[in-house]
Amino acid sequence: MAAKYITIAREIKRRILSQEYAASAALPDQFALAAEFETSRMTIQQAMRQLIVEGLVYTRQGQGTFIRKNFLQQSRWDLPGSDYFGATKTWENVGQVTSKIIRFELRFPTEKEQASLLVGPDDPVYDFIRLRLLEGEPMSLEFTLMPVNLVPGLNRGHLESSVFRYVQDDLALKIMGSYRIVRALKPGAEDKQYLNCEETDPVLEVEQVIYLEDGTPLEYAHCHYRYDHGGIIVVNNG
Amino acid sequence: MAAKYITIAREIKRRILSQEYAASAALPDQFALAAEFETSRMTIQQAMRQLIVEGLVYTRQGQGTFIRKNFLQQSRWDLPGSDYFGATKTWENVGQVTSKIIRFELRFPTEKEQASLLVGPDDPVYDFIRLRLLEGEPMSLEFTLMPVNLVPGLNRGHLESSVFRYVQDDLALKIMGSYRIVRALKPGAEDKQYLNCEETDPVLEVEQVIYLEDGTPLEYAHCHYRYDHGGIIVVNNG
DNA sequence: GAGTGGTCTAGACCACAGC
DNA sequence: CTGTGGTCTAGACCACTCG
Numbered sequence: 361m362a363a364k365y366i367t368i369a370r371e372i373k374r375r376i377l378s379q380e381y382a383a384s385a386a387l388p389d390q391f392a393l394a395a396e397f398e399t400s401r402m403t404i405q406q407a408m409r410q411l412i413v414e415g416l417v418y419t420r421q422g423q424g425t426f427i428r429k430n431f432l433q434q435s436r437w438d439l440p441g442s443d444y445f446g447a448t449k450t451w452e453n454v455g456q457v458t459s460k461i462i463r464f465e466l467r468f469p470t471e472k473e474q475a476s477l478l479v480g481p482d483d484p485v486y487d488f489i490r491l492r493l494l495e496g497e498p499m500s501l502e503f504t505l506m507p508v509n510l511v512p513g514l515n516r517g518h519l520e521s522s523v524f525r526y527v528q529d530d531l532a533l534k535i536m537g538s539y540r541i542v543r544a545l546k547p548g549a550e551d552k553q554y555l556n557c558e559e560t561d562p563v564l565e566v567e568q569v570i571y572l573e574d575g576t577p578l579e580y581a582h583c584h585y586r587y588d589h590g591g592i593i594v595v596n597n598g
Numbered sequence: 599m600a601a602k603y604i605t606i607a608r609e610i611k612r613r614i615l616s617q618e619y620a621a622s623a624a625l626p627d628q629f630a631l632a633a634e635f636e637t638s639r640m641t642i643q644q645a646m647r648q649l650i651v652e653g654l655v656y657t658r659q660g661q662g663t664f665i666r667k668n669f670l671q672q673s674r675w676d677l678p679g680s681d682y683f684g685a686t687k688t689w690e691n692v693g694q695v696t697s698k699i700i701r702f703e704l705r706f707p708t709e710k711e712q713a714s715l716l717v718g719p720d721d722p723v724y725d726f727i728r729l730r731l732l733e734g735e736p737m738s739l740e741f742t743l744m745p746v747n748l749v750p751g752l753n754r755g756h757l758e759s760s761v762f763r764y765v766q767d768d769l770a771l772k773i774m775g776s777y778r779i780v781r782a783l784k785p786g787a788e789d790k791q792y793l794n795c796e797e798t799d800p801v802l803e804v805e806q807v808i809y810l811e812d813g814t815p816l817e818y819a820h821c822h823y824r825y826d827h828g829g830i831i832v833v834n835n836g
Numbered sequence: 837g838a839g840t841g842g843t844c845t846a847g848a849c850c851a852c853a854g855c
Numbered sequence: 856c857t858g859t860g861g862t863c864t865a866g867a868c869c870a871c872t873c874g
Contacts, residue, residue, distance in 0.1 A: 363842075363843060363844090364843075364844075365843075365844085386859090389858075389859060389860080390859080390860065391858095391859090399844080399845085400844065400845045400846060400847085401845095401846090401847090401860095402640075402843095402844070402845075402846090402863095403843080403844060403845080405860085405861085405862095406843080406844090408860090415775075418774075418811055418812070419859095419860060419861090420852090420853085420859085420860075421851065421852050421853080421859070421860045421861060422851075422852035422853035422854080422858080422859050422860065423852085423853060423854085423858095423859065423860080424858090424859060424860075425859090425860080426812065428774075428812060428813035429716070429812055429813030429814055478667070536656070536666075537653075541829040541830065542780050542802070542829050542830045543802065543825065543829035543830075544782040544783075544800035544801060544802035544823075544825040545782075545800060545825060546798060546799070546800060546825070559798055560784060560797055560798050561784070562782035562783060562784060562800025562801070562825070563782060563800070564780070564781065564782035565829075567829075573656055574656070574664065574666060574667055575666035575667030576667055585782075587781065587782040587783065587784070587800070591779040591780050591781035591803075591805075592779065592780045592781075601861075601862060601863090602862075602863075603862075603863085624840090627839075627840060627841080628840080628841065629839095629840090637863080637864085638863065638864045638865060638866085639841095639864095639865090639866090640844095640862095640863070640864075640865090641862080641863060641864080643841085643842085643843095644862080644863090646841090657840095657841060657842090658840085658841075658871090658872085659840070659841045659842060659870065659871050659872080660839080660840050660841070660870075660871035660872035660873075661839095661840065661841080661871085661872060661873085662839090662840060662841075663840090663841080
């Protein structure tokens with residue numbers, strides 16, 4: 361049984377989407393909603409906070425609660441090509457994605473990598489490169505580092521299916537967020553070899569650190585995408 | 599006078615940053631904090647919600663409230679090169695930014711532009727192109743469209759200083775968020791002409807729609823960045 | 837069972853906008 | 856002044872984790 365405020369938020373969302381509440385008009389005030397749902401005003405406010413976070417409505421003190429004209433925006437990433445954040449799902453809509461392992465090694469981290477992963481010089485890391493193919497066509501090349509002590513037992517099978525699923529389901533680690541830098545680059549030797557880039561084909565690079573819920577860095581990666589396989593969508597609210 | 603929960607959140611934040619609370623240990627529980635700050639537990643929870651949003655702490659039912667190991671991440675964009683989101687400030691740390699107006703016209707929107715800006719075919723739009731220079735060196739080329747009825751009185755002076763400031767300070771419009779797609783592109787004719795791109799120099803393109811707080815699209819733009827002038831930082835929490 | 841955060845109540849007063 | 860959302864109280868019970 362979901363919390364009452366969640367249930368109420370869902371119902372109000374339904375009414376907005378089915379246009380039972382006129383767009384660009386004010387919603388019933390919180391007292392009226394509290395009466396209708398036979399609850400306290402605090403609970404209505406909690407439901408409203410939920411809808412605000414979802415980008416569906418906004419409030420103005422002294423005026424009321426209003427529906428956003430455009431609430432299609434999500435407040436999270438949709439990065440086609442990462443294991444993480446449901447991006448694989450985005451790809452599944454497009455076609456079958458497979459992975460080819462180019463490298464899978466163990467080594468000690470460099471200074472820059474120690475800083476990115478918050479590990480010491482003697483803490484071993486996995487170092488692997490994967491070529492991701494969409495319907496057999498090369499799409500992205502991913503250079504990944506992960507601390508061994510966080511992801512014990514990682515093997516080639518996981519790399520070929522989904523490292524994310526292994527981390528989340530088998531190791532029960534929870535991912536909190538990410539820090540990413542996006543750039544355009546000239547193609548390097550590996551990009552030409554594996555992504556079939558010509559000299560004039562730009563590469564979209566995403567350098568990223570993925571964090572667990574307590575802030576421990578789980579992964580430090582450089583992902584190279586072919587420029588003609590779509591872009592990265594980023595949405596920002598408020 | 600700030601709200602009590604804000605004051606409490608600030609105080610707890612101070613303690614965390616000054617390491618009065620041991621990192622990776624649990625904070626005092628909400629009952630203890632409520633007693634200490636002589637308030638109700640609801641107010642403490644509101645303060646905690648604030649700190650959670652800021653990425654400083656996280657909670658686990660049945661366990662407690664914990665400090666994130668890495669709370670440097672922000673939950674907002676930092677896009678060097680846009681008028682918006684304090685990015686100009688980012689640049690000011692680097693050097694003096696100036697704008698050169700390549701085009702400034704009025705016209706009617708195409709179908710795609712009507713869809714992006716949510717305007718009709720007979721609603722006029724500003725269409726301008728600006729070259730942005732850092733210390734005199736070309737850095738980005740921005741193709742912008744804005745509905746005339748939202749931004750009356752826009753002139754070349756605003757384009758040269760800051761459209762954002764005009765919109766926010768003089769017109770008192772409030773910006774809510776953005777929707778962006780990031781790509782790598784081969785350089786086009788304008789990129790070669792104004793950004794001095796060679797044939798092999800990739801371009802980082804950001805296609806963006808910026809929204810006002812009620813969801814009305816304010817701006818539809820394509821921004822082209824030289825590949826060697828840094829990347830775009832994106833942070834995601836939760 | 838004990839201790840934690842999550843939710844909820846039934847009110848109260850404050851801050852702000854509009855008439 | 857009226858109506859709105861914002862904050863706050865003092866308590867209650869529930870859900871979850873751990874020893």
